[in-house]
Amino acid sequence: MSASLLKSSGVVGAMTLLSRVLGFARDVLFATAFGAGAAMDAFLIALKIPNFGRRMFAEGAFSQAFVPVFTETRTTGSHDDARALVAVTMGTLAGVLSLITLIGCLAAPLLMWLFAPGFGADPAKHALGTELLRWTFPYLMFISLTAMSAGVLNSYGQFAIPAFTPVILNICLIAAAFIDAGSVHLLAYAVFAAGVLQFAFQLPSLWRLRLLPRPRWGWRDARVRRIVRLMIPVMIGSSVAQLSLLLDSALASFLGDGAVSWLYYADRLMEFPLGVFSIAIGTVILPALSAQHALRSPAAFSQTLDWALRVLLLIGLPAALGLVLFAGPLVASLFGHGAFDERDVRMTTYALWAYGAGFIGFSLVKILVPGFYARQETRVPMRYAIIALCCGMVISVTVFICAKSFDLPAAHAGLAAATASSAWINAGLLFRRLRRDGAYRPAPGWGVFALRLVLANLALGASLLALAGPLDGWLESSLDDRALRLAGTIGLCALAYFVVLALTGLRPHHFRRAGAA
Template sequence: MSVALLKSSGVVGLMTLMSRILGFVRDVMFATAFGAGAAMDAFLIALKIPNFGRRMFAEGAFSQAFVPVFTETKTTGTHAQARDLVAVVMGTLAGVLSLVTLLGCLAAPVLIWLFAPGFGTDPDKHALGTELLRWTFPYLMFISLTAMASGVLNAYGRFAVPAFTPVILNACLIATVFIDASSVMVLAYAVFIAGILQFAFQLPLLLRLGLLPPPRWGWRDVRVRRIVGLMVPVMIGSSVAQISLLLDSALASLLGDGSVSWLYYADRLMEFPLGIFSIAIGTVILPALSAQYARRSGDEFSHTLDWGLRTILVIGVPAALGLMIFAGPLVATLFGHGAFDAYDVRMTMYALWAYAAGFMGFSLVKVLVPGFYARQETRIPVRYGIVALCCGMAMSLGLFVCAQWLQWPAAHAGLAAATSASAWINALLLLRRLRRDGAYRPQPGWPAFALRLLTANAAMALLLVGLSGTLETWLALGVHARGVRLAAIVVTAAAVYFGCLWLVGLRPAHFRRAQGQR
C-alpha cells in the first residue's frame, strides 16, 4: 500500500473515531438532559425515519450506484463531462428529493403511526412525534446530496472533508443541550440545521475543483437512467433490513414509554466497540483478500480469513463478556444521571444483556462478509442476510407475544435478543458456506488457541464478577466516583486478560501475517 493510501486511510480512520466519540458523548448528554421518557421516544422515532432512508438510499443504493458511474466518467472522459454529470445528477436528485421531502412532511402523521403504532394511544405523544418529524425529515434530502458530493470528492482523492462531515451532526446535537434542554424540539431543529451544514461544508472544495455547476433536471439522461438501474437491486436488498428495523421500532412503541429509548441506548453501547474493532478488522482484510483472490492464492486467502477470525475472537470475546457482566455498571456510569433514573438504567441493562449475547455474531459477520466480496460474490451474503433477518423478525413477533402474555416488564429485551439471534444465524451461514466452498480452511493450532482464549477470558470474567457489585451499589455512588471506579476496573480487567494470554503462551507474533498475505 502506498504512502498516499496509508495517509488517506489514517485521515478517514481518525475522523471516524472522532465522530464515534462525539456520538457517544451526544448519547450521554441526551440521557442526562432528556432521560428515556415519552418525549425522547418521540424524537428517536422522528430521527429514525430519515435515517432509515439515509441507510437504504443515500449511503446505500445511491452511493454504490453513483460512485462507479462517476469514477468511470472521470477516468475515461474529460473534466467537462464529469462536471456535466455532477450537474445533471445533482439537479435530478434535488428535484426528486424535494418532492419526497414535501410528501414526507405532509404524511408525517401517517409515518409516525407506521413506525410507532403505539404512539396512537397517546395523542400528545403522536402529535409531538409528528411535529418533530416535519423538522427531521428534510435531513434525508440534505444527507443524500452530501453523499453525492462526498462520492465526487473521494473520486478525486479528497478524503478529509467527507470524513469530517458526520462530525457536524453530532456537534450540532451536543450544542443544543447547552442552548436549551427544556424540550426535545431543539434536537429536531439541530438535525435540520446539521443537514444544511453538512452539505454546505462540501461545496467550497467542489467549487475549488471546478465541480459545482448549476444543477439541472435530467431524468431522461442516459447516465441518470443507468444510475437508477444500478440502484434498484441494492434498494431491494436493503429494504429487508429496513423492514426488520421498522418492525422492531413498531413493536417497541407498543411496549410503553421508554422502550424505544432503552433499546437505543443499549444498542449504542454495543455499537461502540463493534465500530472501533470489528469493522476495522473487516476493512483491513478486504484489500488483502481481493489481491489474493486475483492472484489465485487460495492458501493465502484462507490464511488471511483465519487471521481475521482469530484476531476478532481475541478482541471480541472479552468485549462481549465485559458488556454482559458489566452491563449494569456501564449503563449506570455513562447514562445514569440527570433525567435518566434508576428504572431507566435497569431497563437499559436488560437490553444490553441481550445485545451483548449477539456481539460476536455481529463481529463475525464483519470479518466473514469480505471473504465473499473479495471473490466478487455479492448475492450469497445478501441471501443469507435476508434469511437471518426473516428469522429475526419471526422471533421478534414470537417473543413480543410471549412477553405480552406473561406480562414481562422487560419485553423490549426480547426484541434485542431476536436481533442478536439473527446476527448469529447470519454468521454461521456465512462460515458454513466459506468452508463448503473451500475458501476457508482452519489453520493448525485452533485447539491450543481456543484453550488459551478460554483461560484468559475465564480469569477476566471472574475478576469482573467479583468487582462488579450490585446495581444499587453503583447507583448509590456519585457520578465522579462511578467514573473513577469503572475506569480502574476496566484497566485492571484488561491487564488481567492480556497478562493471562501472555502467561499461557499467546504472543503478538502469532497474529503477524506473512508478507505474502498482506
Template structure:
C-alpha cells in the same frame, strides 16, 4: 496491502472514536434532561425514521452500489470519467431525494403510524412525534449526499474527513440541549441543521481533488442505471439489522413509556464499538476489494477478507464480552442520572445484554457483505438478509405476544435478542456462501490465532466479573466516582487482554499482513 488497510482503519477508528465519545456526551445530556419518558420516545422515533433511511439507503444501498462502480471507473478510466460519473450521480440522486423529502414531510402522520403504531393511543405523543418528524426527515436528503461525497473520498484514500463528519451532528444536538433543555423541538431543529453542515463539510475536500462538478440529471446514463440496478437488492441486503431495529421500536411502542428509549440507549452502547471498529474496517476494505476484483486478483481479495475477519474477532470478541458482563456499570455510569431512574438503568441493561450477544454477528455482516458488493453481486446477500429478517421477525412477534400475555416488563430485551439472532443467521449464511464459492479461503495460522483469543478473553472476562459488581452498588456512587471506576476497570481489562495475547506470542506484525501465520 494489509499494513495500509490497518493504517486506514486506524484513521477511521480514531475519527469515529471522537464522534462516539461526543455521542455519549450527547446521550448523557439527553438522558439527564429528558429521561426515558413520552417526549424522548417521540423524538427518538422522529430521529430513527430518517436514520433508518440513512442506513438503508445512503450508507447502505447507495454507498454499497456506488463505491464499486466509482472505484472501477477510477481504476480503469480517466479522471474526467470519474468526474462525469460524479456529476450525473449527484444531479440524479439530488433530484430524487428532493422529491422523497417532500413526500416524507407531507406523509409524516402516516409514517409515524407505520413506525410507531403504539403512539396512536396517546394523541399528544403522536402529534409531537409527527411535528418533530417534519423537521428531522430532510436530514435523509443531506446525509445521502454526504454519503456520496464520503464514498468518493474513501475511493481516493481520504478517510479522515468522512469519518470526522458525524461529529457535526453530535455537536449540534449538544448545543441544542444547552439552548433549551426542556424542549425536544430544539433537538429536531439541530438534526435539520446538522444535515446541511455535514454535506457542506465534505465539499472543500472534493474541490481539492477536482471532483466538484456541476450536478446534472442523468437517469438515462448506463452507469447510473447500473448503480440503480445494484441498489435495489442492496436496499434489503445491507439493511436487515436496521429493519429489525425498527420492528423492535414499532413493537416496543406498545409496551408503554420508556421501552423505545431503553432500546435506544442500549443500541447506542452497542453501536459504540461497532462504529469504531467493525464499520471502520468494512468501510476501508470495500474500495480495496472493488479494485482487487476489477484487476482479477482473487488471492489478494481473499487475503483482504481474511485480514478483516481476524481484526473483527481480535477486537469484537472482547467488546461483546464487555457489553454483556459490564452492562450494568456502563449504563449506570453513562445514563443513570437526573430523570433517568434506577429502573431505567435496569431495563436498559437487560436490552444491552441482548444486543451484546449479537455484537459479533453484526460485526461479521459489516465485513462479509463487502465481499459480495465489491464483486457487484447483490442478490445473494439480499436473499440471505430476507431469510435472517424473517427469522428475527418471527422471534420478535413471539416475544411480543408473550410479553403482552404475561405482562413482562422486560419484553423489550426479548425484541433486542431477536435482532441479535437475525444478525447471527445473516453472518453465518454470508460466510458459508463465500467459502462455498471459494471467494474466501482462510489463511494460515487460524488455529493458533483462535487459541490465543480464547485464552485472552477468558482472562479478561474473569477480571470483569471480579471487578464489576452489581448495578445497585454503582448507583450509590457519584458521577465522578463512577467515571473513574469504569475507566480504571476498562483500562485493566484492556491491559490484561492484550498482555495475555502478547505473552502467548501475538505480535503487531501479525496484524499487518493478511493471510499470514498468527
C-alpha cells in the same frame, strides 16, 4: 496492502471514536434532561425514521452500489470519466431525494403511525412526533449526498474527512441541549441544520480533487442505471438490521412509556464499538476489495477478507464480552443520573445483554457484505438478509405476544434478542456462501490465533467478573466514583487482555502482512 488497510482503519476508527465519544456526551445529556419519557420517545422515533433511510439508502444501498462502480471507473478509466460519473450521479440523486423529502414531510402523520403505532393511543404524543419528523426527515436528503461524497473520497484513499463528518451531528445536538435543556423541538431543528453542514463539510475536499462538477440529471446514463440496478437488492439487504430495530421500536411503542428509549440507549452502547471498529474496517476494505476484483486478483481479495476477520475478532470479541458482563455498570455510569432513574438503568441493562450477545453477528455482517458488493454481487446478500429478517420478525412477534399475554416486565429485551438472532443468521449465511464461492480461503495460522484469543478473553472475562461487583453498588455511588471506577476497571481489564495476547506471542506485525498467524 495489509499495512495500508491497518493505517486507514486506524484513521477511520479514530475519527469514529471521536464521533462516538461526542455521541455518548449527547446521550448523557439526553438521559439527564429527558430521561425515558414520552417526549424523548417521540423525538427518538422522529430521528429513527430518517436514520433508517440513511442506513438503508445512503450508507447502505447507495454507498455499497456506488463505490464499486466509481472505483472501477477510476481504476480503468480517466479522471474525466470519474468526474462525469460524479456529475450525473449527484444530480440524479439530488433530484430523486428532493421528491422523497417532499413526500416524507407531507406524509409525516402516516409515517409516525407506521413506525410507532402504539403512539396512536396518545394523540398528544403522536402529534408531537409528527411535528418533529417534519424537521428531521430532510436530514435523509443531505446525509445521502454526504454519503456519496464520502464514497468518492474513500475511493481516493481519503478516509479522515468522511469519518469526521458524523461529529457535526453530535455537536449540533449537544449545542441544542445546552441552549434549551428540555426542548425536543430544538433537537429536531439541530438535526436539520446538521444535515446541511455535513454535506457542506465534504465539498472542499471534492474541489481539491477536481471532482466537484456541476450536477446534472442523468437518469438515462448507463452508469447511473447500473448503480440503480445494484442498489435495489442492496437496499433490501442493507435494511435488514434496520428493519429489525424499527420492528422492535414499533412493538415497543405498545409496551408503555420508556420502552423505546431503553432500546435506544442500549443500542447506542452497542453501536459504539460497532462503529469504531466493525464499520470502520468494512468501510476501508470495500474500495480495496473493489479494486482487487477489477484487477482480477482473487488471492489478494481473499487475503483482505482474512485480514479484516482477524482484526475484527481481535477487537470485537472483548468488546462483546464487555457489553454482556459489564452492561449494568456501563449503563449506570453513563446514563444513570438526572431524569434517568434506577428502573431505567435496569431495563436498559437487560436490552444491552441481548444486543451484546449479537455484537459479533452484527460486526461480521459489516465485514462480509463488502465481499459480495465489491464483486457487484447484490442478490445473494439480499436473499440472505430477507431470510434473517423473517426469522427475526417471527421471534419478535412471538416475544411480543408472550409479553402481552403474561405481562412480562422486560419484554423489550426479548425484542433486542430477536434482532441479535437475525444478525447471527445473516452472518452465518454470508460466510458459508463466501467459502463456497471460493472468494474467501482462510490463510494459515487460524488455529494458533484462535487459541490466543480464547486465552486472552478468558482472562478478560475473569477480570470483569472480579472487578464489576453487583449493580446496586454502582447505583449507590456518586457520579464521580462511578466514572473513576469505570475507567479503572476498563483499563485493568484491557491490560489483562493485551498482556495475555503478548505472552502467547501475538505481535502488531502479524496484522501488517497478509496470512500471518
